[in-house]
Amino acid sequence: MKPLTYQCLQMVLQEMSFLKRKELYAKCPAIRKQEERIGYRLNEMIINQSSRQCTIHIENFEVIINNFPKDKTKKCGVIMTNKKTGITVKQSINVDPEEAAEKWITYILNRLNTRIQNLKLYSSPICLLKCDCPMTVIKLTMCVHDEIPEDSGRSSWLKTTVPVKHLEAYTIFRDDTMKAALSVVIPECGPIDGEILSEWQARKIKIYRWIPLEGIIAYCTGLIESGRSIGFRCISWIEKPNMEHDMIDWLAGRLNARKTSRNGIKCCTVSLNDASELNVYGNFVERSDWLIIVVNARGTAVDR
Structure with a gap:
């Protein structure tokens, strides 16, 4: 029987679950060098790192790296659990917890063609900063407290x-990966910086947090300056829904916009170019707490 070619081995390994692949790695020393170069295809991965502990979930596998080693002569404790079998292995190693987490994550993710369907990052995942190989991420949840460390030389937590x-983002800060996401949901979170948010390139944004009116002004001003393509849509809760129609005219004054009407609804409009316009309005009768910001073909809204 002929051995598998590298291409065939790559196809087989990439279709295997994380645990099945690690089992094969343990049983077949002949494939280990090739396996270590082939990226994983993971359904779900969670990284939660603080100053004292890093918890990593990969599908049915969990590893916890902390500064509470069972052997007090060592620097770091490692707890690995197979969630499928319930088997847990505990070790004490003589490596700092931060370095151990970095080495473990780099070993798993720093491979070409890595693909993660659902990646969730929490707290301050500095273990990712040494991963130089870009990966494909379909859905990203960012519950990260801090911006990228200035001394990292990086413009995003994740390449x-x-x-x-x-993208589901609980904190708004400058990050190239967040900026480039195609669609964004912002749940209940901390303060929203309208200027930073206006730099994000997503065509669909939904914000489940009240934004102060000054934040709306900063956001719309940024959109007007940078421009967006037709089809862009942002829906956000507003700080003072009871202002109703007066708020739209107030926004028109602050944005130097035209007072318009769109499908019978009061609106304010700023022309972006010869083909498109930014329209801001709210359906204050049916749902008084939503403000809608869209880019339409020029002429969609008519002057009042």
Whole structure:
């Protein structure tokens, strides 16, 4: 029987679950060098790192790296659990927890053609900063407290091959991966910086947090300056829904916009170019707490 070619081995390994692949790695020393170069295709991965502990979930596998070693002569404790079998292995190693987490994550993710369907990052995942190989991430949840460390030389927590399709962001800060995401949902979170948000390139944004009116002004001003293509849409809760129609005229004054009407709804409009316009309005009768910001073909809204 002929051995598998590298291309065949790559196809087989990439279709295997993380645990099945690690089992094969343990049983077949002959494939280990090739396996270590082939990227994983993971359904779900969670990284939660703080100053005292890093918890990593990969599908049915969990590893916890902390500064509570069972052997007090060592620097770091490692707890690995197979969630499928319930088997847990505990070790104490003489490596700093931060370095151990970095080495473990780099070993798993720093491979070409890595693909993660659902990646969730929490707290401060500095273990990712040494991963130089871009990966493909379909859905990214960012529950990260801090901006990228200035001394990291990075412009994002995560390097990706293509823009993330779906981003869920709990904190707004400058990050190239977040900026390039195709669609964004912002749940209940901390303060929203309208200027930073206006730099994000997503065509669809939904914000489940009230934004102060000054934040709306900063956001719309940024959109007007940078421009967006027809089809862009942002829906956000607003700080003072009871202002109703008066708020639209107030926004028109602050944005130097035209007072218009769109499908019978009060609106304010700024022309972006010869073909498109930015329209801001709200359906204050049916749902008084939503403000809608869209880019339409020029002429969609008519002057009042």
